[in-house]
């Protein structure tokens with residue numbers, strides 16, 4: 133289908149983009165790689181009056197080592213996230229997950245910022261950002277503000293970004309020594325969205341799992357932390373049996389949907405199985 137009519141602007145700076153977006157109110161939308169927005173426009177599920185194309189803004193590009201944290205520009209493509217050596221060294225979970233998203237064509241256009249701002253419950257990066265304790269940096273007419281991942285995803289395809297605000301980048305704490313990671317994704321066909329996904333980070337010390345952070349994909353309208361499993365695994369022996377026991381609690385407190393791809397009980401089962409697998413790799417337990 134042909135999209136409904138819209139105006140289009142390609143600003144030369146983030147400030148210009150913010151003014152254009154704020155001027156367009158609720159009927160204006162940012163477009164970055166277009167990999168989620170264009171299909172919605174073509175299906176006429178979204179019909180903004182104005183598209184603000186941020187694709188050319190150098191300020192939104194790049195990866196910076198800030199000491200304790202990494203700054204990853206919103207326009208970093210999924211392909212760049214997969215290959216960037218600084219991300220691989222300090223935030224390997226993001227690199228590993230980006231490689232599992234869609235296909236090379238989508239990864240070359242789709243951006244980290246777009247994947248987060250789109251807030252698809254089946255999208256992989258929201259759960260990863262949640263497990264990483266990432267902070268989203270937004271710029272709007274009132275200036276810049278930081279939004280923790282736990283406060284960023286509000287509902288189905290809905291984030292805390294206010295009308296007129298642009299996601300400029302994310303800030304991610306570096307993973308120090310002892311941390312392992314793994315994203316496990318269950319999908320029916322290669323290069324498709326997750327029916328359930330689990331992002332696991334674990335810090336191992338003295339044969340035990342000192343702490344773990346677990347983000348769940350598609351176990352509710354927004355990404356959630358598997359807090360009961362995180363608490364169960366903290367301090368546990370790094371053994372397959374102990375990790376499986378903790379993973380049995382992965383679906384506690386979740387509200388997984390039932391749809392054509394699977395019922396909520398099936399998703400609960402997947403969350404437990406995938407959590408055990410992800411924790412095993414993240415904790416170095418073969």
Ligand SMILES: Cc1cc2nc3c(=O)[nH]c(=O)nc-3n(C[C@H](O)[C@H](O)[C@H](O)COP(=O)(O)OP(=O)(O)OC[C@H]3O[C@@H](n4cnc5c(N)ncnc54)[C@H](O)[C@@H]3O)c2cc1C
Nearest residue numbers: 162164165166167168169234242243246249255256299324
């Ligand atoms: C065939 C196909 C397969 C896919 N498979 C997967 C998959 O397996 N896993 C997965 O997680 N995703 C998957 N995706 C989705 C893909 O990852 C996202 O479409 C892409 O990353 C979104 O980034 P984008 O730059 O293209 O965003 P756009 O499509 O440009 O924008 C998406 C949304 O985010 C908003 N937005 C974008 N950038 C900003 C910004 N800087 N500030 C504020 N708002 C912004 C837009 O207004 C829009 O609402 C798939 C997509 C396709 C087409």
